[in-house]
Amino acid sequence: MAREIIEKKLADLPVVPNMVDYERTRAGFTWETAGTELEGLPVGRGLNIAHEAVDRHSHCPRRDHLALRWLGKQGEVRDFSYGDLVDLSSRFANVLKGLGVGKGDRIFTLCSRAPELYISALGTLKNLGVFCPLFSAFGPEPIQERLSIGEGRVLVTTEALYKRRKIEELRKSLPRLEHVLLIGTKGPSLPGTFSYHTLMAEASGHFEIPPTDPEDMALLHFTSGTTGRPKGAIHVHQAVIAHYVTGKYALDFHPEDIFWCTSDPGWVTGTSYGIIAPLTHGITSIVDEGEFDAERWYRILQNEKVTVWYTAPTAVRMMMKVGKDTARKFDYRNLRFIASVGEPLNPEAVFWGLEAFGLPIHDNWWQTETGGIMIANYPAMSIKPGSMGKPLPGIQAAIVHRYKDGTVEVIEEPDTQGDLALRPWWPSIFRGYLRDEKRYRDCFAGGWYITGDLARRDPEGYFWFIGRADDVIKSAGHLIGPFEVESALMEHPAVAEAGVIGKPDPVIGEMVKAYVSLKRGYGPSESLKMEILGFARTRLGPAVAPKEIEFRDSVPKTRSGKIMRRLLKARELGLPEGDISTLEGEE
Ligand code: ATP
Numbered sequence: 001m002a003r004e005i006i007e008k009k010l011a012d013l014p015v016v017p018n019m020v021d022y023e024r025t026r027a028g029f030t031w032e033t034a035g036t037e038l039e040g041l042p043v044g045r046g047l048n049i050a051h052e053a054v055d056r057h058s059h060c061p062r063r064d065h066l067a068l069r070w071l072g073k074q075g076e077v078r079d080f081s082y083g084d085l086v087d088l089s090s091r092f093a094n095v096l097k098g099l100g101v102g103k104g105d106r107i108f109t110l111c112s113r114a115p116e117l118y119i120s121a122l123g124t125l126k127n128l129g130v131f132c133p134l135f136s137a138f139g140p141e142p143i144q145e146r147l148s149i150g151e152g153r154v155l156v157t158t159e160a161l162y163k164r165r166k167i168e169e170l171r172k173s174l175p176r177l178e179h180v181l182l183i184g185t186k187g188p189s190l191p192g193t194f195s196y197h198t199l200m201a202e203a204s205g206h207f208e209i210p211p212t213d214p215e216d217m218a219l220l221h222f223t224s225g226t227t228g229r230p231k232g233a234i235h236v237h238q239a240v241i242a243h244y245v246t247g248k249y250a251l252d253f254h255p256e257d258i259f260w261c262t263s264d265p266g267w268v269t270g271t272s273y274g275i276i277a278p279l280t281h282g283i284t285s286i287v288d289e290g291e292f293d294a295e296r297w298y299r300i301l302q303n304e305k306v307t308v309w310y311t312a313p314t315a316v317r318m319m320m321k322v323g324k325d326t327a328r329k330f331d332y333r334n335l336r337f338i339a340s341v342g343e344p345l346n347p348e349a350v351f352w353g354l355e356a357f358g359l360p361i362h363d364n365w366w367q368t369e370t371g372g373i374m375i376a377n378y379p380a381m382s383i384k385p386g387s388m389g390k391p392l393p394g395i396q397a398a399i400v401h402r403y404k405d406g407t408v409e410v411i412e413e414p415d416t417q418g419d420l421a422l423r424p425w426w427p428s429i430f431r432g433y434l435r436d437e438k439r440y441r442d443c444f445a446g447g448w449y450i451t452g453d454l455a456r457r458d459p460e461g462y463f464w465f466i467g468r469a470d471d472v473i474k475s476a477g478h479l480i481g482p483f484e485v486e487s488a489l490m491e492h493p494a495v496a497e498a499g500v501i502g503k504p505d506p507v508i509g510e511m512v513k514a515y516v517s518l519k520r521g522y523g524p525s526e527s528l529k530m531e532i533l534g535f536a537r538t539r540l541g542p543a544v545a546p547k548e549i550e551f552r553d554s555v556p557k558t559r560s561g562k563i564m565r566r567l568l569k570a571r572e573l574g575l576p577e578g579d580i581s582t583l584e585g586e587e
């Protein structure tokens with residue numbers, strides 16, 4: 001799969017990266033030392049995410065620096081300095097305290113990427129609550145389920161969503177949900193709710209963070225539900241050390257950066273990197289409330305002078321679908337670094353970045369469970385397109401084989417496929433799945449955290465994603481990762497997106513089948529199908545190439561943009577669809 005390597009030379013980079021020499025930084029790295037770059041609460045009172053994100057900047061010139069620029073759907077702009085965030089998050093912490101809500105209580109949000117969401121997150125953390133963001137497009141059922149599993153005590157939402165998602169009804173089955181705060185209502189609130197703004201206006205802007213144990217629960221994040229029912233992963237305050245370190249090395253934050261993370265806080269990326277990491281570095285973040293629109297995005301990159309951009313393969317593929325000519329209409333002279341996470345980044349997409357923005361796209365890998373970036377392509381390290389890169393300093397990754405008896409063998413032989421495993425400990429590793437202790441324990445074996453993804457490591461230490469253990473296709477004695485097939489299909493000029501599954505076959509076990517959506521200007525036809533099948537066969541050989549192709553307008557994806565192969569398969573086989581609460585487009 002590797003095409004040419006994209007060589008990096010220090011002299012060509014616009015700023016000197018925080019990590020110039022990967023091996024040297026790795027050799028000298030310890031989490032203890034990294035932790036000393038954070039401030040900690042005043043003497044002996046522990047470590048709190050919100051202190052590191054906002055309060056720590058309140059007694060230095062960063063207080064007046066722009067922390068968040070919010071871009072509304074209708075073109076509104078609201079700016080928040082670090083000082084503003086200190087004040088507003090303290091008010092929210094006082095609102096919670098006034099309601100009798102305290103340590104360990106779960107505060108859920110259900111709203112668009114509104115400023116109040118960011119303020120609620122930080123205020124919750126100050127008051128030692130647990131922040132649980134929900135994606136605003138969730139329907140009543142997924143909302144009910146998550147609030148119930150997470151034992152939500154407070155919900156911050158809008159009047160419109162409160163009505164549309166029938167939350168008043170849901171509350172009958174949620175006895176622990178005591179308080180609902182509605183954003184946007186200024187007059188009398190609906191029965192049983194408070195106006196967020198009234199409470200905020202009445203609260204004091206001074207709040208002293210209570211002593212915080214680094215192991216205190218801080219965040220509850222539900223996984224994307226790509227492979228099954230979403231799990232609630234628990235994270236603690238000291239995860240902030242990993243957020244800070246990954247901001248430094250994997251996203252290469254510099255003090256004057258303007259950073260844009262396009263992910264919604266309903267997914268872990270939108271919290272770890274849409275809220276926490278950039279604030280710990282005292283830099284400016286752009287928050288766009290609008291949904292994906294290629295031209296809108298390009299205009300934001302240009303007008304806001306974005307320097308570091310963190311996005312997702314699904315967005316890149318949508319941009320590719322629109323074409324690079326649209327991208328080239330805008331000016332990206334400030335943009336320095338582009339990174340992507342969430343799904344395999346097809347080599348085609350890495351090169352497309354070069355053509356559209358003059359910069360390659362840097363893939364990185366992590367999971368809700370890891371709390372932060374674990375494997376990445378760093379600014380100063382040459383890129384092998386299609387590879388996730390190398391483990392973060394402080395992270396030991398390996399390819400292992402897990403035997404049924406629970407023992408684990410580390411596979412040293414390069415280029416061998418196996419389970420991708422990480423060696424605990426690091427500060428942001430999840431501390432459990434809420435109310436699912438067994439599932440949590442099953443993730444660990446032989447002193448390793450087994451990620452559930454399959455990968456290989458090449459002789460130079462780069463990791464290559466093969467597939468999720470659940471998605472791998474077993475065909476005529478071969479193990480085939482859908483990603484490899486999807487990437488090859490995407491090299492065909494007509495293909496916009498591809499989702500590949502194994503369809504049961506009496507002779508070869510499973511047969512590779514591809515669902516393909518086409519780029520603008522191409523229509524489905526029998527001859528195009530034959531052409532793409534032939535193209536894939538030349539690229540992949542007959543054993544790996546798809547035997548069947550079906551055209552679709554789009555491929556089913558989670559709201560966080562991951563191809564839901566399990567759903568393609570269930571539909572192919574006429575089986576129950578399982579949990580589709582996170583499916584894009586379903587409400
Ligand atoms: P669930 O666990 O509920 O099935 P999910 O695994 O999709 O959902 P997330 O934690 O949001 O939930 O996603 C993490 C997963 O996304 C990884 O385990 C991996 O399969 C995939 N992933 C993330 N980044 C990359 C990447 N750079 N390359 C390949 N796969 C990636």
Ligand code: MG
Nearest residue numbers: 223227367452
């Ligand atoms: Mg997962």
